[in-house]
């Protein structure tokens with residue numbers, strides 16, 4: 211397997227050999243250590259998602275799907291009501307780990323749908339169906355990322371400068387990634403890009419993960435501090451911005467890693483197209499606008515202490531640490547999904563995309 215394929219096909223979340231646990235690549239250890247964790251209990255799975263050991267909207271959904279299957283498989287009852295009571299308890303617990311990425315609740319709701327659709331069957335058969343569904347969720351993600359990568363690649367050309375924020379590569383999904391997928395696919399076809407990766411404070415997904423994936427894959431990546439994006443764009447080094455997404459509202463407002471909306475505003479100012487790339491499962495038509503998207507707030511020590519040898523602010527100094535922000539739909543040139551590129555007016559474009567999805571399941 212060549213170095214590029216080792217990256218695009220990285221095993222970041224999978225079922226264990228005995229099909230009883232979830233095995234993840236601990237992303238908090240990258241880029242310095244490659245550490246795999248085996249998650250057997252609900253607490254292990256919750257902690258892995260909450261601490262971003264597994265992260266990125268699709269990867270979180272896949273981990274939760276495998277996780278709720280493993281917890282169900284450990285059930286010690288053949289009584290459906292008892293089985294379902296425990297299933298709901300575990301589902302609600304895992305769903306409470308992180309609120310913004312829709313893929314977490316989307317995957318868990320889909321798994322619950324399998325239980326309810328088969329409640330007349332023996333519990334053992336339901337458990338088997340849950341494993342099949344979790345594997346299909348991952349298989350769909352692989353097909354989805356590949357399709358997004360094709361559509362995304364149609365927006366750029368050989369030699370383009372691309373600016374990214376946070377990480378939406380293979381580590382955040384199952385293969386290729388969403389925002390980074392077109393770059394890896396283009397590289398496979400002999401294309402070259404000059405990628406500028408925002409380090410993405412405070413958890414440095416860009417530095418630790420995006421530049422790791424791109425460098426390992428042999429792509430030209432330049433790591434920049436978030437406050438350098440404006441100068442890089444002003445210098446004319448960026449022809450497009452590609453970012454991922456965690457939840458998209460019905461009007462096209464898109465929630466993504468904190469700092470993304472600032473990148474979009476800069477891109478608008480410099481006349482650079484700003485694209486959001488993500489699966490249709492990230493579009494939440496129950497959120498009318500970005501105002502309806504709940505933004506996760508995280509511990510202040512991620513700002514003050516986490517990556518420093520000593521605190522960089524006084525203990526008494528308070529912090530504000532939102533993990534995401536919302537980019538207004540007016541700043542987005544296109545939303546690249548596995549069924550095509552949505553453009554304003556996004557409400558109408560989403561209706562068309564969902565029609566295509568109903569008629570042409572990937």
Ligand SMILES: CSC[C@H]1O[C@H](OP(=O)(O)O)[C@H](O)[C@@H]1O
Pocket residue numbers: 262265266267268375376377378379382383388389415453454455456466467468533
């Ligand atoms: C392919 S979705 C990636 C998306 O998720 C990241 O958030 P986190 O690292 O907190 O899971 C970020 O918003 C990425 O754009």
